[in-house]
Amino acid sequence: MDKKIVKEWSTRRRVLTIITCLFVLIYLGIVLYHTYKPLPAGISHDGTLYRTDNVEMLTDLTYSQDRSKDSMVHELQIFDEVFSMIERAEEFVVADFFLYNAFYDEKEDFPELSRTLTDRLVQKKKDHPGMPVILITDPVNNGYGSYESEEIRRLEDAGIEVVVTALDPLRDSTPIYSGVYRILFQWWGEDGKGWLPNPMAEDAPKMTARSYLKLLNVKANHRKVIATEKGVLVNSGNPHDASGWHGNVAFKTDGPVINDVLEAEEAVSRYSGGPETFPRAEVDETPEGVYGVQYVTERPILDHLLEDIGKAGKGDEVWLGMFYLAKRDVLSALVEAAERGAQVRIILDPNENAFGNKKTGLPNMPVAEELIEDSEDRIEIRFYNAVIGQYHTKLVYVKDGDEAYISSGAANMTERALDDYNLEANLRIEAPADSPLAAELDAYFNRLWNNEDALYTLEAEEKLDGFAQAQRVVYGLQKLLKLTTY
Incomplete structure (x- = not known):
């Protein structure tokens, strides 16, 4: 073989090797950084231990007398209390919910949790136009940027602050994939006309390929909490219709812990481009309580x-x-x-x-x-x-x-x-x-x-x-x- 050709192939191999090594180094650097990078300010909140006499346990249970659907019983307490908290609020409502939509494929008549929550928040804002009403939620509910959900549109039309959590600043929990995503795909955005089926339900709005690529990072604002000046409820349940018959537990309490919740939720809003400051409850910081x-x-x-x-x-x-x-x-x-x-x-x-x-x-x-x-x-x-x-x-x-x-x-x-x-x-x-x-x-x-x-x-x-x-x-x-x- 001609020495010139051999030299050219050798040069190309060296260049390819250098490019490959650089890509691997960049990839590993991105993976390591985004796995261990500093969290946004106020995240990973370790609140103060406060005393109170008032802690209430609420439960949702769906159960059967046997192993069939024919004898199903639903004992549901949690969202009835959430709706009551909104109704009783006089100064503010701040809520953070992960799944908040009505999409599902199952052939069941689930409770209309998403619509009812939307109705209650909209009515509260209508009755008290000057009252801060803020909802923080996860981008799963807008198809990671593919569309705007009906619930979010109604809330925003009513003048309610809706904060869709920014997930990119959070650490990457699937680093092998997320490293590739950050190098190649994150620059494309998510907007556009959806054409892929929505994993939430067959009749849910279509999603773009770019939104699917973002979804595969498997990141979430998974919180479920609501606070008013009168109390706070921390929950395992979502206002998602098909989640309405899940077994869940919530605890409701009052006192200074309300402001700890507001501080922690304010941090999510701030780094996600929402309101910089949230209201605070006027509460007595008493050391007494069971x-x-x-x-x-x-x-x-x-x-x-x-x-x-x-x-x-x-x-x-x-x-x-x-x-x-x-x-x-x-x-x-x-x-x-x-x-x-x-x-x-x-x-x-x-x-x-x-x-x-x-x-x-x-x-x-x-x-x-x-x-x-x-x-x-x-x-x-x-x-x-x-x-x-x-x-x-x-x-x-x-x-x-x-x-x-x-x-x-x-x-x-x-x-x-x-x-x-x-x-x-x-x-x-x-x-x-x-x-x-x-x-x-x-x-x-x-x-x-x-x-x-x-x-x-x-x-x-x-x-x-x-x-x-x-x-x-x-x-x-x-x-x-x-x-x-x-």
Whole structure:
């Protein structure tokens, strides 16, 4: 071969190698930076512990007397209270909800939560034009920029401030994909005429390819909270019609914690281009009160949770009611609590249904197997009998001698929720173990665990029997590569 040709090929290979190495270095740099970059100011909020005499537990439960839809019963409290809070508000309403739309494909008559919430907020603004009414939500509700939802349009037409959360400034929880997205796709934007089917529902507005590329980053403002001058409600449920029959839990309280919530929500609005300042409630910061209440978001949820579970030992109790359980730190803490002699009982969603679509049981099925094995059967697990919807609760309850510690709200026990990726919000509560609130939690968990008046939960073995071991391999790969939706 001609020496000149050989030299040219050698030069081209060197250039290609240099370009490839530069791309890899840039890619790795982008991945590392956006995985660990500084969070926007005010995110990962670790609120002050305040005292109050007023903490109320609210629950939504859908259950069956057997295993069929024919005997379904719906006990729904949470959004009735949300609507009442809006009606009673006299100074301001600030809400932050993840899923807020009416899109679904299932053949069921779900509660019209999105329309009712919109009606109540619009009516409040109409009756009190000067009152601040602010809604923060996630871009999933506008198809990541592909369209404007009817709910958002109605709120904005009524003069309500709607803040669609900016997700790009948050850390990347799927770094392998997000690195490629940030190099190649983020510059294209999302606007345009949609032509791809909407994953929310067949009749939902079409989405652009660019919006789909953004969706694949799997980032979210996953919070569910509403505050007025009279109180605050921190919730696991969404004002999304097809979520109306999910099992959920909320806690409502009052006092100075209201302003902690407003401060944390103000931070999301500020970095997302919304109002710079939110109103504040005039409350007495009294040290008195039966209960301690604390508003925590993102990583501080995990920090307090590990500390509280770490207190449980011989004779103590740890209860979990959880939609997703996969965070390794939490799993280790539960096993260690069981080894110290605490009774650890967990109710999990089977992760088999998502708005009419069949799911594979990940992550809860393999996690349940692991916990039972690692604890040498000390940890007891039951799966919720989710005939319709999901057991969407995110509730941890620790009884340590004379004290009880509760954490509940938006956060699943997953890496995406607890490692400063998603925006999450929980209310942490300290209560005497003999308090009315602790008694209510005891009654709630015992009702479900013992199937006191319906078939709420099933033995873990029944669900795990025949569970494909290959799914444990898939689960392991998902954890390793951080390619999950949970």
